[in-house]
Amino acid sequence: MHQAAHAPHITADAFNRAITAYPWFGSWMGVKAVEITPRGATVHLDVRPEFLRHGGTVSGPIVMAVADVAMYAAIMGAVPHGERAVTSDMTMHFMRRPQGDKLTGEARILRKGKRSIVCAVDVFVEGQGESVCHVVGTYALPSA
Amino acid sequence: MHQAAHAPHITADAFNRAITAYPWFGSWMGVKAVEITPRGATVHLDVRPEFLRHGGTVSGPIVMAVADVAMYAAIMGAVPHGERAVTSDMTMHFMRRPQGDKLTGEARILRKGKRSIVCAVDVFVEGQGESVCHVVGTYALPSA
Amino acid sequence: MHQAAHAPHITADAFNRAITAYPWFGSWMGVKAVEITPRGATVHLDVRPEFLRHGGTVSGPIVMAVADVAMYAAIMGAVPHGERAVTSDMTMHFMRRPQGDKLTGEARILRKGKRSIVCAVDVFVEGQGESVCHVVGTYALPSA
Amino acid sequence: MHQAAHAPHITADAFNRAITAYPWFGSWMGVKAVEITPRGATVHLDVRPEFLRHGGTVSGPIVMAVADVAMYAAIMGAVPHGERAVTSDMTMHFMRRPQGDKLTGEARILRKGKRSIVCAVDVFVEGQGESVCHVVGTYALPSA
8 A cells, every 4th residue: 555646745844843954944934835735735824923023024045034934845745855845936925015024935836857847936924815925936855 | 424335225234233123033043243344244043962963963944044144244234224124036046065163154245226235145164165055035124 | 978987908919919019929929919908808819830849848948938928917907008018027937847839828906006017927738737827917007 | 198187168259159149149239249258258240330339339139149149258267068058147337328339248267166156247348448238147056
């Protein structure tokens, strides 16, 4: 009996335990995966005052980190040893001021190759219907 | 007598005082401007253990934050009220593993328009000759 | 009686007539809009031998042009005087070899602002289910 | 006696002969390499009326093609069998209206890896001092 072909390689719970090893994401920032599938992932962040910049909007690097963790969760769901993936490129378009208490990052795998994965993310703010940030990223996968 | 046309709109010292108002960059992370001209800026970051990810490389969002602060410093040097600039897009190419104790971000203004500024940054690690990360960003400027 | 708020600012037919004024897109390349809505557009291209590069894949700039025309059609549908929009930035991720006889570009507006529009496009090849190229672009809108 | 480590893998003349096999770039558009080194390349394009769009500026895809050929020339200079390189991602920032009779693309290699190459290009118009377009691209290299 083999594992179902379409089960993700990690669960949201296991992912959340794993990222506590990264003080920056896990402990300090507190972003958490809420769903991981073989084709994507959803993460949440509760916004704290120290994440804000001038005018009360969420700081750009915090939004980027939410997108980055969402892609990282998606990759860990999509391939074995996804924790060894390394970002090659990332492009962000910030479209609306991220003002609100909760951020959600929704990542979907656009391409899963042997040597790299391409992923797109939209970041939403609770209560706003439209994406505040669209991100596309490529990650190199370890060769062995 | 008027101010020289080519003096930056802020000095590195004034910039470093201003960013202490941003707990994330200023106090927690500790990135600092070392030079600001009307055409660019250089910032430094001392790497701490909590900035690292798997394998001892500096976490992607930390490198992004260095690039972001370098661009922010360059914009505050290039235009009045640069603190009100808002990131529209940012593209990063990570080219080498950022392993080392000190990061330097060197930003240069590619285009200064009335409504937006385009900036390129290279991030270097002390002791490595070549850029570890090339970033291009566009910032919207406040209309008044 | 006024025009419905949600009618596009141009029809696919009118767009196709308009682009014949651009010899490169309209006459030489032959890309055509098949649908334009206030939120997006779909365009088609019949691939000819001179669009191919080494190995029989469609040349990168041809794929880019399909994406560019799709965004241009979407913008002309979304705002009045969209023909005056100017590309500020464009990011492309090429994910699969575009091999096939027909390309389709599907553009959707991510953000419609007063001064700029952000748009995402996926380019498909007839017979392949997944996007061969994901593009994000920003266009500056004329101020008057 | 071995070939000098720092000779490019192709000369500008050989490159220009090779691209005549690509009707689109070579014959139709007429872009030509003027210098290729192991670290970069410079290409020229004489602008013709059919390359222009509304307002007399050079069409975006033409500027992209100049950048693409410049990167392609740089890659063919930097590695053997560079003609088999495939674009993974490309980001363009258009900064000034490209109005003029001659375009120059100057590409420099940012990173030469075993599996991919990262390259930056600036496109200049004769008579304008500053870059009209800054491009960053990644190319996958054939595995054998």
